[in-house]
Amino acid sequence: MTALLRYQTGLLLRSQRWLAPLLLYAAFLAVGVDAGEPVLGALGLAAAALLPVTAWSVRICVTQEPSAARNAVAAAAGRGRAHLAALVTGTALPALVGTVAALAVTATGDRRGVTAPAAVTTGLLAVLACALTGAAVGALASRPFVRAPGWSVAALVLGSLLALVTTGSPAKHAMTALITGARTATADPPWLACGGAVLLAAVCAVLACGATARLE
Template identity: 70%
Template sequence: MTALLRYHSALFFRSQRWLAPLLLYAAVVAVGVRPGDPVAGSLGIAAAALVPVSAWAVRICLTQEPAAARAVTAAAGGRTRAHLAALLTGAGWPVLAGAAAVGAVTATGDRAGIGGPAALLAGLLATTACGLTGGAVGALASRPFVAAPGWSVAVLLLGSLLALVTTGSPAKHAVTALVAADGGVLSPWAACAGAVLLAAVTAAVSGRAAARLE
């Protein structure tokens, strides 16, 4: 699996297709977050913006290989393992970018009444929840479920929106839990655990579907 992760990461970065989602994330954070703003709200913006970015990155990793190269990778490492490696690559790098944003937001935001470690922990948990939820959206909006590029993008955008507004979504719960009733922050442990479960189930279903349908 390590070799497959390195392979997909190398494809991801060498293709420079990662620039678009990264620039989108940087733009949203730069516009929505200002130094001195309340840290809880800023962390919520940084986490929420990761949902479409992570979904986009997962779709890139699932579609970046030509069909012939994908067949070779599947023969060498197994179709399911290769598919899961692409999913992990697509979701992992955005989460790392989100973690860097959380560090910057925590350092520059107004932490009145909120401890730095508590804000950092809450931000990291929310970022993980949103990144994994977005990754699940990207997996469902890409091959083998949606092959046509136009429909894939439409499903990705709609799924990202629903992930942020639907009651019960780990991403929505994580962003909401950042701001407590008294102006503090609540660490969204439940949302993060739910996102991990959602991502695991989606990855398993997607991997099995890829093995059967491709």
């Protein structure tokens, strides 16, 4: 798996296709988050914006290989494992960027009533919950489930929106915890939302890898 992850990461970095989603994320933070604003609210915005960015990144990774290269990798390592490596790679880069963003927001935000360790813990858990929920959306909105590029993008946008507003979504739960905390100046780390996101992402990855092995 390590070799597959290195291969997928190399493809992603050389293609420079990662620039578009991460520049979009940077632009959202520049417009939506101001230094000195309440830290929990700012962390909520930083985490929420990561969901569609991660979904987009996952779609990039699972579609970036030419067909001949994908078939060669599948023959050597198995289609399921190759697809899993693409899913993990597409999730890891946005999650890393989101972690850096959460630390920067905590350092520059107004932490009155909230300790730095509590803010960091809450922000990082929210980032992880949103990144993993976005990864689940990306896994379901791209190959092998949705092959046509237009329909895939539409499913990506709709799925990201629903994941942010639907009751029961781990991302929505994490956002609710941060919004409530911002109003009361109380950090409530969204452990449950993070655990739910881990489970959701794992289930979607298993479904996607299994479908890839059967359908491609």
